Amino acid sequence: xxxxxxxxxxVGTYGFRVAGVLLRDxxxxxxxxxxxxxxxxxxxxxALAATAALTEVGRFAGWARPAGVLVGVxxxxxxAPFVVxxxxxxxxxxxxxxxxxx
Amino acid sequence: MLRDVAxxxxxxxxxxxxxxxxxxxxxxxxxxxxxMSLLVYAGGAQFMAVGLVAAGSPVAAVLAGLLLNAxxxxxxxxxxxxxxxxxxxxxxxxHLMTDEATAFTLARPAGAVRRRAFWLAGILLFLAWNAxxxxxxxxxxxxxxxxxxxxxxxxxxxxxxxxxPTLRDRDxxxxxxxxxxxxxxxxxxxxxxxxxxxxxAGPALLAVRQLRRRASVAAGETGPSVTGDPVGxxxxxGEADVRPADAMPAEVVTAEVxxxxxxxxxxx
Numbered sequence: 001x002x003x004x005x006x007x008x009x010x011v012g013t014y015g016f017r018v019a020g021v022l023l024r025d026x027x028x029x030x031x032x033x034x035x036x037x038x039x040x041x042x043x044x045x046x047a048l049a050a051t052a053a054l055t056e057v058g059r060f061a062g063w064a065r066p067a068g069v070l071v072g073v074x075x076x077x078x079x080a081p082f083v084v085x086x087x088x089x090x091x092x093x094x095x096x097x098x099x100x101x102x
Numbered sequence: 103m104l105r106d107v108a109x110x111x112x113x114x115x116x117x118x119x120x121x122x123x124x125x126x127x128x129x130x131x132x133x134x135x136x137x138m139s140l141l142v143y144a145g146g147a148q149f150m151a152v153g154l155v156a157a158g159s160p161v162a163a164v165l166a167g168l169l170l171n172a173x174x175x176x177x178x179x180x181x182x183x184x185x186x187x188x189x190x191x192x193x194x195x196x197h198l199m200t201d202e203a204t205a206f207t208l209a210r211p212a213g214a215v216r217r218r219a220f221w222l223a224g225i226l227l228f229l230a231w232n233a234x235x236x237x238x239x240x241x242x243x244x245x246x247x248x249x250x251x252x253x254x255x256x257x258x259x260x261x262x263x264x265x266x267p268t269l270r271d272r273d274x275x276x277x278x279x280x281x282x283x284x285x286x287x288x289x290x291x292x293x294x295x296x297x298x299x300x301x302x303a304g305p306a307l308l309a310v311r312q313l314r315r316r317a318s319v320a321a322g323e324t325g326p327s328v329t330g331d332p333v334g335x336x337x338x339x340g341e342a343d344v345r346p347a348d349a350m351p352a353e354v355v356t357a358e359v360x361x362x363x364x365x366x367x368x369x370x
Contacts, residue, residue: 020178047301072259089259093252
């Protein structure tokens, strides 16, 4: 049963991935549609980041995580190196939790 | 670039380790946990599937995991020609495509740099995730909670940092903000995965509007229609403010026109 779950998930996930990659060649997209694809990908990634920053299993994730993300984003906006962004976001959230924030 | 990938890779080792530890603690055998990371290779879906399998609902584990991973199809459409021309590159590259790898890749200008970014991020992050999983399975309970290290904040911050350059484009920014708001507001109401997919509504509306405008331009050309748009306004809206950072138009278009034409000829 467990093997079936893993294989079904693996095949389905790979199917989604490879379908998009291979479809790109088959579809003869006009220029404006090709330009819209990265816009769509950016919207998906932004939605993913926002839900991951704010929610946990459908509910508010508590304050420590969004605060950490906010610090990271502000640093990125001020053109801080990527490593600093990651460390500052994680550090802020960890510190706030150490201080008792949810 | 290598340092940036290494930063997110280090975080992925830690989260992969926590996945391995959580899955073993939930009662899954070690080989199954490692196989899952190798074959499924999608963090969010793996955590969710382990939870649902442990709760005794394997069918839900598969369905929920696949719903969560449906976003990879539009990612693949976007990255399709970045990965490479050869079929085996495409088949292998598809498996390495994750949210983080996609964000890394799209943060680079189109062309050879972007292709290198994809493969560097894809391979290193795959190794990081699987090395982390093995560590977690071996270490078991010794691995701490990733939340205590604040790693749950590191991933969204990293994704947004990678997105920032593309958000300078007005249309992309609007679509991203709208998508984020829709996804967050619908998260309490819909099953996981669906809210993120709803973020595509904005770009889809833009596409519909573009199609309508095309149609009305075509009508204006064939008959004496009143709504005939001047041709200049019919070009895609993003094109107006082309910056070197998103050099998408020129390079990609020229790179693709040739094979597309060749295909048409050979199919005749």
